[in-house]
Amino acid sequence: MIRYLLKRLLVAIPTLLGITLIAFIxxxxxxxxxxxxxxxxxxxxxxxxxxxxxLGLDRPFLIQYGKFLANISPLRITxxxxxxxxxxxxxxxxxxxxxxxxxxxxxxxxVSLMILEKLPATGxxxxxxxxxxxxxxxxxxIVSALFPGSFWDRLCSLLAIGGIxxxxxxxxxxxxxxxxxxxxxxxPSGMGGGALIFLILPAVTLGSRSAAYLARITRASMLESAxxxxxxxxxxxxxxxxxxxSRHIFRNSLIPIVxxxxxxxxxxxxxxxxxETIFSWDGVGRLAMNAILQRDYPVIIGCVLFGAVxxxxxxxxxxxxxxxxxxxxxxxxxx
Amino acid sequence: MLNFLKKxxxxxxxxxxxxxxxxxxxxxxxxxxxxxxxxxxxxxxxxPSRRHLFGTDEKGWDIFSRVLYGARLSLLIGGAATAASxxxxxxxxxxGGYFQGPLDSLLQMVTDITLAFPGLLLAIGITIVLxxxxxxxxxxxxxxxxxxxxxxxRGEALSLKQREFVEAGRAGGAxxxxxxxxxxxxxxLPLILVVASLKVGSFILAESALSxxxxxxxxxxxxxxxxxxxGREYLKTAPWMTLFPGLxxxxxxxxxxxxxxxxxxxxxxxxxx
Numbered sequence: 001m002i003r004y005l006l007k008r009l010l011v012a013i014p015t016l017l018g019i020t021l022i023a024f025i026x027x028x029x030x031x032x033x034x035x036x037x038x039x040x041x042x043x044x045x046x047x048x049x050x051x052x053x054x055l056g057l058d059r060p061f062l063i064q065y066g067k068f069l070a071n072i073s074p075l076r077i078t079x080x081x082x083x084x085x086x087x088x089x090x091x092x093x094x095x096x097x098x099x100x101x102x103x104x105x106x107x108x109x110x111v112s113l114m115i116l117e118k119l120p121a122t123g124x125x126x127x128x129x130x131x132x133x134x135x136x137x138x139x140x141x142i143v144s145a146l147f148p149g150s151f152w153d154r155l156c157s158l159l160a161i162g163g164i165x166x167x168x169x170x171x172x173x174x175x176x177x178x179x180x181x182x183x184x185x186x187x188p189s190g191m192g193g194g195a196l197i198f199l200i201l202p203a204v205t206l207g208s209r210s211a212a213y214l215a216r217i218t219r220a221s222m223l224e225s226a227x228x229x230x231x232x233x234x235x236x237x238x239x240x241x242x243x244x245x246s247r248h249i250f251r252n253s254l255i256p257i258v259x260x261x262x263x264x265x266x267x268x269x270x271x272x273x274x275x276e277t278i279f280s281w282d283g284v285g286r287l288a289m290n291a292i293l294q295r296d297y298p299v300i301i302g303c304v305l306f307g308a309v310x311x312x313x314x315x316x317x318x319x320x321x322x323x324x325x326x327x328x329x330x331x332x333x334x335x
Numbered sequence: 336m337l338n339f340l341k342k343x344x345x346x347x348x349x350x351x352x353x354x355x356x357x358x359x360x361x362x363x364x365x366x367x368x369x370x371x372x373x374x375x376x377x378x379x380x381x382x383p384s385r386r387h388l389f390g391t392d393e394k395g396w397d398i399f400s401r402v403l404y405g406a407r408l409s410l411l412i413g414g415a416a417t418a419a420s421x422x423x424x425x426x427x428x429x430x431g432g433y434f435q436g437p438l439d440s441l442l443q444m445v446t447d448i449t450l451a452f453p454g455l456l457l458a459i460g461i462t463i464v465l466x467x468x469x470x471x472x473x474x475x476x477x478x479x480x481x482x483x484x485x486x487x488x489r490g491e492a493l494s495l496k497q498r499e500f501v502e503a504g505r506a507g508g509a510x511x512x513x514x515x516x517x518x519x520x521x522x523x524l525p526l527i528l529v530v531a532s533l534k535v536g537s538f539i540l541a542e543s544a545l546s547x548x549x550x551x552x553x554x555x556x557x558x559x560x561x562x563x564x565x566g567r568e569y570l571k572t573a574p575w576m577t578l579f580p581g582l583x584x585x586x587x588x589x590x591x592x593x594x595x596x597x598x599x600x601x602x603x604x605x606x607x608x
Contacts, residue, residue: 018448029464165588167540169547170563170581177574267453274544292548304460308452
């Protein structure tokens, strides 16, 4: 199991390097000279040149990229030209630090701290959405698979197509229109200091797309494993329908379900940008949105990089959960 | 194919809707009742009526006319981004699957890295560093969208390469290029068609999300995402500003996905999920 874990982590390294390279290229392509953003445009050429040297912008591309990597690494790497940043909550003696993603053009505070500060709110929203996705997705999928071709099956399929196709931001607005403005059941926006009632509409909005995907894959995967020989055996030896479905069909359908669920949860930050904007939910997504509106480039790219890292982490977790679901993978002969 | 559509009424309805939408988009300048960019302060925020089918917005723009013009943009971007990512993804997938070896490993690494980004976030990252406009959106969507196509086509090319007819072509002295383009590519076509039809809908969605975030084409050009975001402020007093562009968007994407699903069932049942 440990070997499997290490192998998975090693495989992630080139991907992470590639992601950081893309993020770095994005940083380098930001329109305008970053020194101007720092010192303003009404500065003498000499001051600008001095700041360019101080920021290391006169060094070769690879060296600049290396410095970027050292800055965003969670390990404390002291290389010439790297800067620690004030306000890092980690003690300077520890081998770890908070990754440094640059500073906001507007508030001047470190981007990583801004993201960390908003993370709990987004986490709560994501958990709520996950719950919605699993509850509705698995529910609809299982009902469809148990009665294929029935009215319920067709209704579920149609709901699933709708869930995949309807834009998140529009669905959110329509939910507000119906459930907040017309029926008055839920508050239209804000976080209400953590009250659960404020979470419901945003969680349904963010989770509906995943629910639709999950329902589709659950249905297909269960129908496929229901056709396997061992299911016939289980039925022939007189197991109850519940046992056959839960132990023989459902468990064997789990791999594709978990894959899709994991990957989808990893991309929640995509939807969070839109959902949080609509519901004025004060999380990472709204931070990104406000940064987009202000063209606060370091914050935007910080959020993009953060989202990609979360996505890769979700990928690894998915792989690890395979080992838990399917012992053949854990024992090392499933490559 | 016609028989198939007869059996699948839903897919037929979707196809009909899309044809209607494409016609409306093509003929928009002839059929719109009002100039989509004509500001008329005498008719600000009117609710839907016989004169203004979908109502008017806060600038006095006729929403029905703008929804039609929005269809032009959405369908054009959806189609163009699909074509561009098919070219990139197809070339990468074919080359990787055909040559294998180190080239394949390299191409697969690039594909995996692109796939490792949550799509919308990467598209946001790309659009903010480009000058705003139609082509930035197109470039961003294609740079994000090619990777999943490359992966599917690589798998297909890998298996087709082993088949006898490719072997025969090679024995006949065909060049690598000819083998790839004349022998392998045509046999990938059903798969490509399915992937493409499912991709159009997702590109249309992504474009609307970008323009909702104010990263799409610049107003006054009509884009559904932007219209929805403009309607947000007036959701309580003028909900039609949000309702109709969103309905057009949702129905178009649903139709694309229904059609894609049907194409998959018809052409390549193996892909069924």
